[in-house]
Amino acid sequence: MITGTPKPIEEIMEMVEPYDNIILAGCHGCVTVCRVGGEKEVQVLASTLRLAREAGGRTIKIREVSLERQCDPEYVEQMRPYVGDYQAVLSIACGAGIQFLAEKFTTTPLLPGINTGFLGVTERQGEWSERCQGCGDCVLHLTGGICPVTRCAKSLFHGPCGGSVQGICEVDKSVKCGWQLIIDRLKALNQMENYTKFKPFKGWSTARDGGPRRIIREDMI
Amino acid sequence: MLPCTGRIDESLLLTAFENGADGVMVVGCLEGDCHYVSGNIRAKARVKRVYGILDRIKIGPDRIRMYNLSAGEGSKFAAYANEFVEKVRELGPSPINLVRAGQARAVSQKEAT
Numbered sequence A: 001m002i003t004g005t006p007k008p009i010e011e012i013m014e015m016v017e018p019y020d021n022i023i024l025a026g027c028h029g030c031v032t033v034c035r036v037g038g039e040k041e042v043q044v045l046a047s048t049l050r051l052a053r054e055a056g057g058r059t060i061k062i063r064e065v066s067l068e069r070q071c072d073p074e075y076v077e078q079m080r081p082y083v084g085d086y087q088a089v090l091s092i093a094c095g096a097g098i099q100f101l102a103e104k105f106t107t108t109p110l111l112p113g114i115n116t117g118f119l120g121v122t123e124r125q126g127e128w129s130e131r132c133q134g135c136g137d138c139v140l141h142l143t144g145g146i147c148p149v150t151r152c153a154k155s156l157f158h159g160p161c162g163g164s165v166q167g168i169c170e171v172d173k174s175v176k177c178g179w180q181l182i183i184d185r186l187k188a189l190n191q192m193e194n195y196t197k198f199k200p201f202k203g204w205s206t207a208r209d210g211g212p213r214r215i216i217r218e219d220m221i
Numbered sequence B: 001m002l003p004c005t006g007r008i009d010e011s012l013l014l015t016a017f018e019n020g021a022d023g024v025m026v027v028g029c030l031e032g033d034c035h036y037v038s039g040n041i042r043a044k045a046r047v048k049r050v051y052g053i054l055d056r057i058k059i060g061p062d063r064i065r066m067y068n069l070s071a072g073e074g075s076k077f078a079a080y081a082n083e084f085v086e087k088v089r090e091l092g093p094s095p096i097n098l099v100r101a102g103q104a105r106a107v108s109q110k111e112a113t
């Protein structure tokens, strides 16, 4: 899922300062699962903003909505009949969802209520960690199911650097060396030959380096 | 009255303040005694989060408090309730109510003139 963290309330208050009548839009997708932008978070943030505003002597009207997904046009369109009645939309979906709303509703300012994080997994309630950077050319079959792009702080492709000490990455003591994890896993799987199968270099044109990406599935159009 | 404090969530507590509460007292069963295993522990975490929210928006964290007692502790409940009411009295009306009272005064003054 796409993860994120709430923006500090002070920052959100500053963003909504010019407005008295806004939509607060949540998303039932990823951000609901990581508890940052679902229906509940919409309710809590809306109450918080109304209270903070009123305590400062000014009220704010907030229409609370939660779309099934903010990254799919059919759900975004559900907002069209009423979006023009509001001065701005504060969205607590991921950056993709927020931008999609901005693209569809060109005359309404869009405000981000969360800081979008990464593509990751839930370790336990309240803890998420990164797993994939969407490089566009997956190699997990060669690396024991552990991503070298993401789990190695330097995205190395040919084994650990000199900063790997007893399984810990030099970047941070709380970070395990991705390559140590890969080698340990390959050994356990009896697949150490994969280590020598590696491509001489990884092409990054399918990753972010090639600019904003698009997927066009002719079979689906 | 809710069957379990586990039903309480942050928005419910904040709504109470929006509706004009000067303080909110959450009373749950004793820890370890929840009929639904961990309802009161969940409520405790949620109250703590609201505590943080109220602090940040300058309404004051002391306006919310959770107490735990068993259904048989009537006198303790009364003592806790008195203690909390006393505390809220000391704090005075919430900033929301002060603003609302000010606005109401302004309106009635205008009407009088």
Ligand code: SF4
Residues within 6 Å of the ligand: A002, A027, A028, A029, A030, A031, A032, A068, A069, A070, A071, A072, A093, A094, A095, A096, A097, A098
């Ligand atoms: S808008 Fe973002 S958070 Fe919501 S479902 Fe789509 S990708 Fe996930």
Ligand code: SF4
Residues within 6 Å of the ligand: A131, A132, A133, A134, A135, A136, A137, A138, A139, A140, A147, A148, A149, A150
């Ligand atoms: S190799 Fe690329 S696609 Fe596969 S998990 Fe890593 S970043 Fe994601």
